Each structure stands twice: as structure tokens, then as C-alpha cells.
Amino acid sequence: MDFLDKIVLPQSANHMELLRGLLTITFIILIPYLSILTGSTIYSILYLKKKKTGKESLYFKFAKELIDMVTLNKSMAFGFGIIPLITAVFCYAQLLDKTGSYVAYHLTVSLIFLIAALLFLYTYKYAFHLKDIFRFISSDKIKESNDESIEDEFEKYSSTADRTFNKFAGWGLLFLLIADYKLINAIQLALNPQKWAPNPSFLSVWFSVPVIVNFITLLIASLAVTAIVVLYIYFRPNSNFKGNDEYLNIVKNFSLKSGLLFTLFIPIDIxxxxVVVPSAALNANIFLFSLIALILILIACNFLYVMIKEGNLKYVPSTLFVFILIFAFLIVKDQFAFETASSKHFAVLENNYEQHSKNLKEKLGVISEKVSGKDIFNGRCIACHSFDHKVVGPPYNETLPQFEGKMDELVDFILNPRKINKDYPIMPNQGLKPNEARAVAEYIMSVYKENKK
Ligand code: HEC
Structure with missing residues (x-):
């Protein structure tokens, strides 16, 4: 945890509000991305395995296009996955500083697994493309040659390739699910101050009921939203996806039916x-936002149902739009819960910040607190200065007249003494802070004026 402590700087209450906002935005990007990535990977693997139906090549095409959809390019993985996750680690580390909680640590584990998963999934994607080319070339060659031994050879290589290929997908999915789980783990831990103590029991944090329920919600939502996104990509007005009717029918059936099926499960999860929200995080907004999400789900189901029944696709864009809203409401709801759960702790942090900023101001000498000029004079200056006679330095009654009405110059001299009079040695720098120099300058000036009267 040491590396996380190093990125923490005490924050003012305003900054903490800002960080909370940043965290919400981060999740609004990260969670849908992870959901679609997870959903597409699961569906892609399922379609790749669907065999012996005579439609293999169509399923193969769909499995490939599903994974292509989420691995369009590498900046997508950085922009929607890795960078938001790093931002979340940073935000939680600041917001939960001094609680000893392991939230940021769980998120870091999630980050590591996400990176591993992405490496596997991108390899899976490229393997798909290679295999596609391979298939294309070899099918012609085999037909031409009419040689059975070549055909056997090809079968052998092809099935080894298949196995390796499935392994990439399998590991990718496994790591991705762990990344999802650890993310949920972190979000849920943040909602439960009772578990912030440095050493809560391992099991109670890793496998608590809220974590499991939320993980299942994420999975189901992933399957639902992926189907909706597929529906939108293939069948939105002016979509540029091509394929024959048979293929498009498979995609349409898949997306409408899986979309409806999994969306119907989301209300149960909500x-x-x-029920499982920790009591410390309960807040009226949770009910309100859940209710809005439920209503939106009803609308989405209705759109999907009508489209299945009437066999048209006129609500495709609206369905996606409603889904975006559902995600946004569910994520914001969790952030309200976090706000409630962490409100007490924010008082601690605010206090810590005040202490920190006081120390910092003292160090820089910009603090407004009163320092006594008289004490500084008696402690630092009296050894060399008197008002009316020469000690080591000149008497103030002789030197101060030139500073009358030029307080800033006097302060400046005290902070940075320069050689002035050849009859005296140079005055050593007294190492005062700006506020101290000003206090002592005001003090000697006032005494000098008093003496003059
Ligand atoms: C170690 C001895 C020493 C100490 C301590 C010391 N001074 Fe001086 N101070 C001098 C000497 C020597 C000069 C004359 C320097 C010169 O003329 O070049 C001087 C000059 C000054 C002058 C006159 C500057 C001018 O423009 O003629 C002021 C004002 C002054 N000191 C303020 C202070 C204050 C305030 C303190 C305490 C924070 C202080 N000094 C502490 C030795 C000291």
C-alpha cells in the first residue's frame, strides 16, 4: 500500500467534492466499457463453440465480429478501460486516505487483471483474423489438389490452432471476470465503513453478499447491454454492416431475444x-434512482418486445438511448451511496487538510497567525542592536529614519541583509520567515517612533 500512500495529498473539502465528481464520470465511462467487453467476450466464445448445425461459418463470422466490436483499436482499451481505472485508483486513494481501507488496493488488482485480459483478448482477435485468412487460402488449395493426405494435415493443424485459440479466449475471459469482480469488490468496500479497518477478515471482504449480488448484476447487465449495442450497430438506420439475409437474421434474433431476456432479469437484481446496501450507505436518492432505473427498464423491455412481436426494428436507437440512461442512473446511485458512507470520514480528512495546510503555510512563512515582533527582537536582534547606542550593528535611532514610510524596504533588508556602511561588518542573515520579518520590522519602527516623541 506504500505506493498508494505516496500519491495522496491532503485535500480540501472542495477538492474532495471535485474528486467525487471525477469518480462518477470515470465510472460512467469504465463500467459500460467493461460490461460490453465482458458481454462480447462471452457471446463470442459461445458462438465460436456453436457447431454442427450447418451454420458454422456464419457463427464463426459473428464470433469474430463480436470481438472486433470491442477491440476496435488499442486506444479504445486505454481510453475507456485502463486510464479510467487508474483515475479511480487515484480518486479512492485520496478520498479514503487515513481509513486504512484497501479499496484502492483492490482496484489496483482489478487494473492488473484488466491489462492481462486485454492482452489475451487482443491476441484472440488477431488469431481470428489469421485463421480467417488461413481458411480462405486453404479451402481453395484443398479443393484443387484433391489429395486426401493434405486434407487430413489441414484438419490436424486447424484443430490444434482452434484449441490454442480457445485458450486465449478462455484466459482472456477469466482475467476479465476477475477484473470485474475486483472492481465490484472495491466499489462495495468503499460503501461499508465498518470494513475499512486495516485488517478486516479476508473472507468477509472478498465474498460478502453485496459483492456477489453486484457482480451478478454486472454480468447480467453486460449480457443485456451487449445485445442492445449489437442491435444498434447492425440495425440502426444507415448501418453499414453487411451480410446476407441468413446472417443478419441470426444477429437480429440473437440481439433482440438475449437483450429482452437479460433485461428482464435486471429489475430483480436492482x-x-x-436490500443488501450497507446501512451506513443508505440514502433516499438510492431509492429514487433505483425507481427511475426500474421504470426505464420497463420501457426498454417494451421496445424490445414490440420489435420482436412486430418483426420490425424501428425502436433500435431509442432502446440504446434508454440503456445508456439506465447505466447512468445505476452508477450515479452507487455514488450517492458512497457519498453517504464516506460523509463522516470527510470530516476527518477536512481536519487533516487544515492541519496540513497550516503546517505548509508555517513552513512557507505565509501564515496569517500573529507572531510577536517584540519576542523576535528580544530573541534575535538585541544581541547586536540597541536603539540609542552602537553594539555590533548601528543604533536603530540612526538607521531607521531612512525607512520611515518604507516598511517593505525594511522587511526586505531584514530578510536579505546587504553591505551598507563600511564602518560596520555585514549583518548576518537572521533566517526569518516573511511574516516574522514584518512583525519585527513593525515592532522596531513603533518603538523608534515612540522614542522620538
Ligand atoms: C550578528 C549581529 C546582528 C544581528 C543578530 C542583527 N543585526 Fe542588524 N545589523 C548588523 C550590522 C553589523 C549592521 C550594519 C550592516 C551594514 O551597515 O552593512 C546591521 C544593520 C541593520 C539595520 C540597518 C540597515 C540599513 O539600511 O542601514 C537594520 C534595520 C537592522 N540591522 C535590523 C536588524 C533586525 C530587525 C535584527 C533582528 C531580526 C538584526 N538586525 C539582527 C548586525 C546584526
């Missing part, structure tokens, strides 16, 4: 989620 209700379960409300």
Missing part, C-alpha cells in the same frame, strides 16, 4: 441490491 431490488436485491437495495
Amino acid at each position: 431490488l436485491l441490491n437495495i
Whole structure:
């Protein structure tokens, strides 16, 4: 945890509000991305395995296009996955500083698994493309040659390739699910101050009921939203996806039916989620936002149902839009819960910040607190200065007249003494802070004026 402590700087209450906002925005990017990545990977693997139906090549095409959809290019993985996750680690580390909680640590584990998963999934994607080319070339060659031994050879290589290929996908999915799980783990831990103590029991943090319920919600939502996104990409007005009717029918059936099926499960999850919210995080907004999400789900289901029944696709863009709203409401709801759960701790942090900023100001000498000029004079200056006679330095009654009405110059001299009079040695720098120099300057000036009267 040491590396996380190093990125923490005490924050003012305003900054903490800002960080909370940043965290919400981060999740609004990260969670949908992870959901679609997870959903597409699962569906892609399932379609790749669907065999012996005579439609293999169509399923193969769909499995490939599903994974292509989420691995369009590498900046997508950085922009929607890795960078938001790093931002979340940073935000939680600041917001939960001094609680000893392991939230940021769980998120870091999630980050590591996400990176591993992405490496596997991108390899899976490229393997798909290679295999596609390979298939294309070899099918012609085999037909031409009419040689059975070549055909056997090809079968052998092809099945070894298949196995390796499935392994990439399998590891990718496994790591991705762990990344999802650790993310949920972190979010849920942040909602439960009772578990912030430095050493809560391992099991109670890793496998608590809220974590499991929320993880299942994420999985189901992933399957639902991926189907909706597929629906949108293939069948939005002016979509440029091509394929024959048979293929498009497979995609349409898949996305409408899986979309409806999994969306129907989300309400159960939302209700379960409300039941398992830690009491410290309960807040009226959670109910309100859950209710709005439930209504939106009803609308989405209705769109999907009508489209299945009427066999048209006129609500495709609206369905996606409603889904974006559902995600946004569910994520913001969790952030309200976090706000409630962490409100007490923010008082601690604010206090810590005040202490820190006081120390910092003292160090820089910009603090407004009163320092006594008289004490400084008696402690530092009296050894060399008197008002009316020469000690080591000249008497103030002789030197101060030139500074009358030029307080800033006097302060400046005290902070940076320069050689002035050849009859005296140079005055050593007294190492005062700006506020101290000003206090002592005001003090000697006032005494000098008093003496003059
Ligand atoms: C170690 C001895 C020493 C100490 C301590 C010391 N001074 Fe001086 N100070 C001098 C000497 C020597 C000069 C004359 C320097 C010159 O003319 O070049 C001087 C000059 C000054 C002058 C006159 C500057 C001018 O423009 O003629 C002021 C004002 C002054 N000191 C203020 C202070 C204050 C305030 C303190 C305490 C924070 C202080 N000094 C502490 C030795 C000291």
C-alpha cells in the first residue's frame, strides 16, 4: 500500500467534492466499457463453440465480429478501460486516505487483471483474423489438389490452432471476470465503513453478499447491454454492416431475444441490491434512482418486445438511448451511496487538510497567525542592536529614519541583509520567515517612533 500512500495529498473539502465528481464520470465511462467487453467476450466464445448445425461459418463470422466490436483499436482499451481505472485508483486513494481501507488496493488488482485480459483478448482477435485468412487460402488449395493426405494435415493443424485459440479466449475471459469482480469488490468496500479497518477478515471482504449480488448484476447487465449495442450497430438506420439475409437474421434474433431476456432479469437484481446496501450507505436518492432505473427498464423491455412481436426494428436507437440512461442512473446511485458512507470520514480528512495546510503555510512563512515582533527582537536582534547606542550593528535611532514610510524596504533588508556602511561588518542573515520579518520590522519602527516623541 506504500505506493498508494505516496500519491495522496491532503485535500480540501472542495477538492474532495471535485474528486467525487471525477469518480462518477470515470465510472460512467469504465463500467459500460467493461460490461460490453465482458458481454462480447462471452457471446463470442459461445458462438465460436456453436457447431454442427450447418451454420458454422456464419457463427464463426459473428464470433469474430463480436470481438472486433470491442477491440476496435488499442486506444479504445486505454481510453475507456485502463486510464479510467487508474483515475479511480487515484480518486479512492485520496478520498479514503487515513481509513486504512484497501479499496484502492483492490482496484489496483482489478487494473492488473484488466491489462492481462486485454492482452489475451487482443491476441484472440488477431488469431481470428489469421485463421480467417488461413481458411480462405486453404479451402481453395484443398479443393484443387484433391489429395486426401493434405486434407487430413489441414484438419490436424486447424484443430490444434482452434484449441490454442480457445485458450486465449478462455484466459482472456477469466482475467476479465476477475477484473470485474475486483472492481465490484472495491466499489462495495468503499460503501461499508465498518470494513475499512486495516485488517478486516479476508473472507468477509472478498465474498460478502453485496459483492456477489453486484457482480451478478454486472454480468447480467453486460449480457443485456451487449445485445442492445449489437442491435444498434447492425440495425440502426444507415448501418453499414453487411451480410446476407441468413446472417443478419441470426444477429437480429440473437440481439433482440438475449437483450429482452437479460433485461428482464435486471429489475430483480436492482431490488436485491437495495436490500443488501450497507446501512451506513443508505440514502433516499438510492431509492429514487433505483425507481427511475426500474421504470426505464420497463420501457426498454417494451421496445424490445414490440420489435420482436412486430418483426420490425424501428425502436433500435431509442432502446440504446434508454440503456445508456439506465447505466447512468445505476452508477450515479452507487455514488450517492458512497457519498453517504464516506460523509463522516470527510470530516476527518477536512481536519487533516487544515492541519496540513497550516503546517505548509508555517513552513512557507505565509501564515496569517500573529507572531510577536517584540519576542523576535528580544530573541534575535538585541544581541547586536540597541536603539540609542552602537553594539555590533548601528543604533536603530540612526538607521531607521531612512525607512520611515518604507516598511517593505525594511522587511526586505531584514530578510536579505546587504553591505551598507563600511564602518560596520555585514549583518548576518537572521533566517526569518516573511511574516516574522514584518512583525519585527513593525515592532522596531513603533518603538523608534515612540522614542522620538
Ligand atoms: C550578528 C549581529 C546582528 C544581528 C543578530 C542583527 N543585526 Fe542588524 N545589523 C548588523 C550590522 C553589523 C549592521 C550594519 C550592516 C551594514 O551597515 O552593512 C546591521 C544593520 C541593520 C539595520 C540597518 C540597515 C540599513 O539600511 O542601514 C537594520 C534595520 C537592522 N540591522 C535590523 C536588524 C533586525 C530587525 C535584527 C533582528 C531580526 C538584526 N538586525 C539582527 C548586525 C546584526
